[in-house]
Amino acid sequence: MEYPQKSLTIHLYRYEEVVSSLIWCIIQRKYTESVFWALELYDSGMMDGIFQKLQESWLLYAGFGPNCYSVLLQMNHSEIDRDDLVKTLYMWSRVTPDATVAQLLIRGSVTPTNWTVRFPHSSVYQTVEMAIHDCLKRGKVLEAWTLSRAMSPKDKWDIIYKQIPNNSYRDSITKTIQSLNISEHVRLATCFVLAAIPDAILKASIAELKPVTIPSELLTTVSDWDEENSIRKRRCLAIRPEAITYTCERSSLPMKESALMDIHYNLEANLRDSYCWQIILDDYMEHGQWKSDTYKEMFYNTYFSYPSDDIPDEWPSKDKELSHGRGLGKTTEVALRQHLSYMLRNKTCLGAYICGITPPTGMPPTLQWDDLYANLEGDCSKFLESQLPFTSIAKRFEVV
Numbered sequence: 001m002e003y004p005q006k007s008l009t010i011h012l013y014r015y016e017e018v019v020s021s022l023i024w025c026i027i028q029r030k031y032t033e034s035v036f037w038a039l040e041l042y043d044s045g046m047m048d049g050i051f052q053k054l055q056e057s058w059l060l061y062a063g064f065g066p067n068c069y070s071v072l073l074q075m076n077h078s079e080i081d082r083d084d085l086v087k088t089l090y091m092w093s094r095v096t097p098d099a100t101v102a103q104l105l106i107r108g109s110v111t112p113t114n115w116t117v118r119f120p121h122s123s124v125y126q127t128v129e130m131a132i133h134d135c136l137k138r139g140k141v142l143e144a145w146t147l148s149r150a151m152s153p154k155d156k157w158d159i160i161y162k163q164i165p166n167n168s169y170r171d172s173i174t175k176t177i178q179s180l181n182i183s184e185h186v187r188l189a190t191c192f193v194l195a196a197i198p199d200a201i202l203k204a205s206i207a208e209l210k211p212v213t214i215p216s217e218l219l220t221t222v223s224d225w226d227e228e229n230s231i232r233k234r235r236c237l238a239i240r241p242e243a244i245t246y247t248c249e250r251s252s253l254p255m256k257e258s259a260l261m262d263i264h265y266n267l268e269a270n271l272r273d274s275y276c277w278q279i280i281l282d283d284y285m286e287h288g289q290w291k292s293d294t295y296k297e298m299f300y301n302t303y304f305s306y307p308s309d310d311i312p313d314e315w316p317s318k319d320k321e322l323s324h325g326r327g328l329g330k331t332t333e334v335a336l337r338q339h340l341s342y343m344l345r346n347k348t349c350l351g352a353y354i355c356g357i358t359p360p361t362g363m364p365p366t367l368q369w370d371d372l373y374a375n376l377e378g379d380c381s382k383f384l385e386s387q388l389p390f391t392s393i394a395k396r397f398e399v400v
């Protein structure tokens with residue numbers, strides 16, 4: 001089920017901002033905050049599709065880091081107990097993510113379309129496919145990916161399956177990744193990395209996480225949250241600006257404006273349009289109208305009782321702005337650059353930065369990977385075909 005981005009959760013946060021906060025906190029290994037946002041979605045009954053969103057971000061920014069593939073498999077389980085969710089999120093925060101897949105996609109999207117083979121090689125490449133296969137065999141995944149921009153997604157999958165032995169464990173992983181309902185080019189880039197990484201790295205990635213004891217302070221914190229009946233007091237965390245930069249509407253909203261109308265004059269309308277509140281309001285409304293003034297009073301006394309809660313437009317500004325603060329006022333270009341900086345910060349990389357392509361200085365105009373690479377295919381194909389065959393290039397040592 002798809003929820004409107006501005007839907008309100010059970011504690012009156014915007015759905016899109018809770019999802020972005022959850023993804024950001026998981027990738028940044030902030031387990032207490034990730035548990036908070038995950039429980040916000042769980043208690044709102046708005047978990048549909050969340051694991052699909054997590055899978056795409058996990059492949060991009062965690063990839064084949066130690067234990068990371070075993071975590072990806074856990075993200076297939078959409079039915080999860082609330083207590084298990086807390087334990088699972090803590091376990092996920094203990095892995096070391098790897099951002100090679102994100103690096104491939106970014107660098108491939110901004111490398112000029114007239115890029116061609118310049119690294120040393122002994123074979124004469126008669127076709128682009130031959131060059132890609134040789135690059136993958138030699139672990140040159142960035143060059144292989146850059147060359148593959150000249151091919152359709154179907155041709156890329158054919159190369160991957162030719163490179164990976166049938167009925168091998170890598171073949172099984174490839175089929176699992178290919179079956180995910182996420183961006184095709186995220187899946188393709190992941191499988192290019194899979195085809196090239198050494199067995200030792202893959203072995204570490206598929207290893208199961210060792211069971212650990214959840215810190216007592218985390219369990220105590222969750223218990224304190226659960227014992228709090230006041231909606232206003234239960235809103236313990238503010239939405240981090242870095243978590244919603246580029247990904248949410250408030251990123252581009254002018255700094256002089258805010259999203260407070262969601263919970264001010266438009267509160268009742270937004271509650272009626274929000275999935276979790278629709279279920280609650282069924283006991284008090286019929287056909288979008290209060291059953292009576294008595295039922296309306298009963299609703300507000302139950303969920304926004306005075307003085308512990310009161311209606312949100314009576315809350316102090318600091319409480320309201322936990323969820324509906326001011327806009328960040330960022331242009332798309334600035335927001336995208338900052339978003340990638342936040343997501344890639346302190347991440348390891350299996351090798352995309354030590355390959356032979358000079359790091360590009362630009363940034364992609366968007367993160368819609370399938371559209372970006374579809375637009376590159378024609379120009380890249382035309383140029384590379386004009387350069388065939390790629391003759392051998394030898395290393396030369398000069399004595400000075």
